[in-house]
Amino acid sequence: MADTYEKLIEDSIEISAPVDKVWSLVTDIPAMAKWSPQVVKSTVKGGVVKKGATFTNLNKQGIKRWPTAGKVVRFQPPAGATPGDFAFRIRENRTIWSFELEATADGGTRLTERRETPDGISGVSMLLTKVVLGGQEPFTDELRRGMRQTLERIKAEAEA
Template sequence: MADTYAKLLEDTIEIDAPTDRVWALVTDIPAMAKWSPQVVKSTVKGGVVTMGASFSNLNKQGLKRWPTGGKVVRFQPPTDATPGDFAFRIRENRTVWSFELEPTAAGGTRLTERRETPHGVSGLSLLLTKVVLGGQEPFTDELRRGIRQTLERIKAEAEA
């Protein structure tokens, strides 16, 4: 089966809130259901989000629901010298989702969300996307829209 998926999806938004406020939001995995249109519920094993933390998700597309598991693979809070970097790998498809936070000159945050595939996407995931989720191209378009919607919702909460 050919790898007919986008290797990198990303979008960026400017938020009028300090990086520590935005960091607190993006690292709150259970709250992701408020922002991501695909996530129904997330539960962190042990309740604490830090490097190596494992979690489970319930995802959705229309009436369809499916579980996934994730593990935090990068957890670098922002400092004056370095941007913040928070990432997790999804077990079932090997994708890595991340948030990069950079302070802006005006005291806000530039937030970038990415979906990367450093080790490709699993064959089973590619097959299920084709058969159950409408195919790679439509599903990738849905993910792009979902990233934008997630960023806009995080921005609204951070600026509230």
């Protein structure tokens, strides 16, 4: 169905770098433009990334550009066996994007990126996705490919 969406999109990658190094990368919101193929620029209000921090994004698809606003809703650094959890909610569509970091036995990190929709997706975003961004299924496929690209780029930087 053209008007349905996937409630959860996720992908994981193994990184040969410690969790604290990967944590410093994924919580650097302004750097997301280096990794995510959809993000052009991100600016954190006040410059400090922490729970409650707000930021703006400029996103892209081809020649199309659109702004979004985000708020950090989870900011739990990794500690020992406790995984790290960093998440932000996008105001316009109500989605939550997150990164979970788990230490691996070999001293590396398993990084999982998710897009969740616990409150659904706003009607305006559903309509814009259908009319402007190519429809839910193609856009979801694009998000999935972008997620993989983001994880691979973070891995490359963490392992450099």
